Amino acid sequence: MLPPLDAAVPASAEIEALLTASVGAPTTVERIEPLHRPWVLRAHLAGATGPPETVVVKCLRPEGYGLRSAEELTRCEHAALAFIADDLRLDLAPDLHAAAPDSRMLVLEDLYPRTELAELLHQEGHTPALDAELTAFATSMGELAAASVGRAALFNARRTALGTGADRLGDWEHAHIGLWRSGLARAAAFGVPLPAAAERDLEAAVAELADPGPFLALTNGDSESHNFLTGPGGGKLIDFEGAGFRHALTAAACFTVPGPNWLGVSGPGQVEAFRRALARTVPEAEDDRLFGFGLAAASMVWVMTRADRLTTLDARGPGDDSRTQMVSLLESGARTAEVHRVLPHLAAWCRSTADLLRRRWPDTDIDTTAVAPYTWRER
Structure with a gap:
């Protein structure tokens, strides 16, 4: 209705x-x-x-x-x-x-009859055709980042002219709304505090996002598939209420760790599409070390943001998909760091916390790598 x-x-x-x-x-x-x-x-x-x-x-x-x-x-x-x-x-x-x-x-x-990519994924599942649309989505975000690099002052001047005060122009944290701090505290309250080495890894990830260097670019602040409309005339990005200049790879993390709607995401093909588009103006994107650390940092900060929900999910009953999603989120964050050989202590914390959740919530003890990409979180 x-x-x-x-x-x-x-x-x-x-x-x-x-x-x-x-x-x-x-x-x-x-x-x-x-x-x-x-x-x-x-x-x-x-x-x-x-x-x-x-x-x-x-x-x-x-x-x-x-x-x-x-x-x-x-x-x-x-x-x-x-x-x-x-x-x-x-x-x-x-x-x-x-x-x-x-x-x-x-x-x-009016972009009608284009449709939200998330809605199509929900209805049809992760088909080859929709995988191509996901790649178009990733490419669009990479093109936006590539074209905007070095032009933050111009964008901020537009915001200032519309009435935004100078104290409201810092955007680096908005992609994750600072909730990683709450996630850190909630993890400790839940009984899975980060060891000192893992906390240092998290601090390094946050520092990367706070100082993006050549990766400072425009993102819409909510880079999920519900904000890409696809159909006749080609795909379009929507919803720029949260737009700002921040680490470009915060926009690519939606392909490595699941957002609120999904139990899993697809990943490598879309990440590479984003990377190719970004590298047109940001040669550092071709550096495996720099790109990998930025991507893992963005992914892990999102994991810690969602860790804020640990106690809430613990109060829910067996069979709630949100619990399985939390296990999948932790494990996908760990995989991202492991693939790029960075943030090892934080990755280990993610693995151990996922193992604990599997024991505490037996219904989540499944092979999360076998979950079809873009399986909708039903509950």
């Missing part, structure tokens, strides 16, 4: 005025269709020659999330879409047709 429209949704007249001013021709909204969130809707336009037949309107959320207020989320998306189209000249994201002066309402290109 679609969520109802609420008082925060703009009236047709507001959308009409914004589009009319933008395209220089009278625009009439025929009807408004709510989409998957109350603050996202589709406006059907009547017989105008300037704008398209439909547009997507994003409004101010009821509240913010992570490190950003609701107002900062829309300002950031406004800045990112303009930056990608006008400064980077990339056709990787929806066009921004119009924006309110305070960024509280954005009118975007």
Whole structure:
């Protein structure tokens, strides 16, 4: 069931005025269709020659999330879409047709009938065709990173012009919202504290993300397959509310360790596609040592972020997929570090913690490497 429209949704007249001013021709909204969130809707336009037949309107959320207020989320998306189209000249994201002066309402290109890649994976499983789409997704993120390297000041200037204060421009931590700290504390409370050597590995991973060096690039801040729409006309990246300049390989970690929806991910082919695209402007991406450490660091910080859920999952009953997902997450993080021969003590902690969970939660004692990639977490 679609969520109802609420008082925060703009009236047709507001959308009409914004589009009319933008395209220089009278625009009439025929009807408004709510989409998957109350603050996202589709406006059907009547017989105008300037704008398209439909547009997507994003409004101010009821509240913010992570490190950003609701107002900062829309300002950031406004800045990112303009930056990608006008400064980077990339056709990787929806066009921004119009924006309110305070960024509280954005009118975007309607990408229908494209579909979320995550939805297709959920419905069809990991087919060869969808593996190709995953590769296109990885390539798009790599191309965005490659094109944006060295241009953080320009992006931040756009954010500042829209009202973002200088103290809000530091983005390196937003990809993981600092929750690795909570994960570290929760692991100790759960009875699996990190040994000193593993904690030093974690500190090294966090330091890598804090100082990306040549890998500083634009990511959308939520690099998961639900934010890639695929279909006629080619794939497009969406949802730039969390966009910012941070370590590029935080965008590739979704192919090495599972995000919230999945019990496992595919990995090597997509990582290599991302790497090839990034290496067009970042030669350091071809260095196995530098690339491997960055990828493992991003993967492990995500693992520690999700470790914040250990006590919550312990309270759930047998058969809850989230428990299996935690075991898979720990083991995939360890595999990533082991493949690249880095962070050995943190990898060992992941292995030992996964073993403990298998004993504590017997229903999770399965071969996680045999789980089909992109198996949906049902519960």
